[in-house]
Amino acid sequence: DGGITQSPKYLFRKEGQNVTLSCEQNLNHDAMYWYRQDPGQGLRLIYYSQIVNDFQKGDIAEGYSVSREKKESFPLTVTSAQKNPTAFYLCASRADGQGNQPQHFGDGTRLSIL
Amino acid sequence: AQSVTQLGSHVSVSEGALVLLRCNYSSSVPPYLFWYVQYPNQGLQLLLKYTTGATLVKGINGFEAEFKKSETSFHLTKPSAHMSDAAEYFCAVSVNSGNTPLVFGKGTRLSVIA
Numbered sequence: 001d002g003g004i005t006q007s008p009k010y011l012f013r014k015e016g017q018n019v020t021l022s023c024e025q026n027l028n029h030d031a032m033y034w035y036r037q038d039p040g041q042g043l044r045l046i047y048y049s050q051i052v053n054d055f056q057k058g059d060i061a062e063g064y065s066v067s068r069e070k071k072e073s074f075p076l077t078v079t080s081a082q083k084n085p086t087a088f089y090l091c092a093s094r095a096d097g098q099g100n101q102p103q104h105f106g107d108g109t110r111l112s113i114l
Numbered sequence: 115a116q117s118v119t120q121l122g123s124h125v126s127v128s129e130g131a132l133v134l135l136r137c138n139y140s141s142s143v144p145p146y147l148f149w150y151v152q153y154p155n156q157g158l159q160l161l162l163k164y165t166t167g168a169t170l171v172k173g174i175n176g177f178e179a180e181f182k183k184s185e186t187s188f189h190l191t192k193p194s195a196h197m198s199d200a201a202e203y204f205c206a207v208s209v210n211s212g213n214t215p216l217v218f219g220k221g222t223r224l225s226v227i228a
Contacts, residue, residue: 042220100165105157
């Protein structure tokens with residue numbers, strides 16, 4: 001079955017540590033997205049990529065970095081500069097150039113501070 | 115720019131009662147509209163979408179929504195609530211401009227009382 005795989009499901013970060021969240025899709029979608037979810041805040045866009053080797057900042061990009069070297073993969077690094085990283089992180093993808101197409105979501109990664 | 119307002123961060127209904135979750139949007143061009151459901155510690159799952167054509171859209175799990183251009187609304191309804199409907203619901207808007215991200219509302223938590 002086609003879908004989006006996020007790993008790990010739970011992740012813990014120590015003070016001053018960078019951690020990387022994995023997102024892989026086999027839907028052949030060009031566009032991929034990263035969201036952060038906090039209770040009562042809805043979904044906030046961190047970064048998105050519309051094509052390989054290109055990405056744009058979202059609303060809350062500070063303290064995060066991404067790469068898009070392959071169509072299938074869009075990893076998110078939470079750097080030590082992100083002072084409040086505890087949240088639920090969601091990855092999504094979408095078919096190429098189709099505003100009428102929905103975004104498909106993975107099952108998320110929950111990041112906590114040790 | 116598009117925006118979405120979901121009225122009521124928390125809605126509580128009795129089992130068997132009507133479910134009504136409100137969504138109003140703002141868009142300068144004809145929008146595409148989506149409803150998603152999220153169960154605890156999971157990603158978002160598409161319930162239904164409106165693109166063009168019939169304004170009453172039927173989705174999964176017995177939900178439906180009606181696009182009302184004059185009211186800029188896309189409210190989600192279900193005639194009879196079931197305990198399994200308890201979840202968070204998100205309304206989102208898009209326009210036909212490629213892979214720009216969906217704009218999400220802040221979500222409405224639905225509780226179903228036995």
